[in-house]
Amino acid sequence: MEELIVSAEAQREIKLKTREDLNKLTDKIIGIAIEVHKAIGPGFVERIYDQALRQEFINCKINFESQKQIKVNYKDVELGLQQIDFLIEGELILEIKAVSRINSAHAAQLISYLKTIKVRVGLILNFSRDKLEIKRVVNKF
Numbered sequence: 336m337e338e339l340i341v342s343a344e345a346q347r348e349i350k351l352k353t354r355e356d357l358n359k360l361t362d363k364i365i366g367i368a369i370e371v372h373k374a375i376g377p378g379f380v381e382r383i384y385d386q387a388l389r390q391e392f393i394n395c396k397i398n399f400e401s402q403k404q405i406k407v408n409y410k411d412v413e414l415g416l417q418q419i420d421f422l423i424e425g426e427l428i429l430e431i432k433a434v435s436r437i438n439s440a441h442a443a444q445l446i447s448y449l450k451t452i453k454v455r456v457g458l459i460l461n462f463s464r465d466k467l468e469i470k471r472v473v474n475k476f
Contacts, residue, residue: 357456360427365469367391368460372467381433384462385420388431392423399423405452419448428457437461437470449474 371387385401392399400422407414421429428448432441437459445457454474461468 357426360424361456361458361471363395363397364423364427364429364458365460367395367397368462368469369467372462375462377433377463377465379433379462381420381431381462384431384433384460388421388429392421397423398425405448407451417448417451422452422454426454426456428452428454430457430459432459432461432468433463434461435463437468442470442472445470445472446474 367388371384371391375383375387389399389401401420403419403422404416405419407417419428420431423429428445430441430445430448434441441459445459449455449457449472456474457472459470459472461470
């Protein structure tokens with residue numbers, strides 16, 4: 336019997352969701368965030384929204400990792416660790432903000448996370464405004 340060995344990279348490729356699946360996932364996460372924002376409103380620190388989102392993800396049976404440490408490498412040298420707010424279903428990075436406005440530095444930070452762990456889509460959610468501010472970022476690696 337011949338044994339098939341699948342590399343970690345190939346396993347990652349198999350796991351990748353279709354564009355439609357990713358769109359459904361982002362829509363679901365945005366819906367949950369809107370629900371949290373409506374219930375709590377603006378004015379709290381990020382930690383409060385983080386905790387509310389965690390509870391909703393558990394209630395909705397969404398797989399997630401919170402405050403996930405990711406390694407940043409340069410060539411073959413590990414430079415250090417960065418921390419992302421949420422990795423959802425292994426396919427979407429979610430960054431929580433409580434700032435006056437989402438700016439280009441926030442987007443650049445998310446893009447660096449997407450590239451580092453080879454994830455295709457991310458969301459930045461800003462809870463400090465009267466209406467939840469949402470930025471979707473796509474990585475075409």
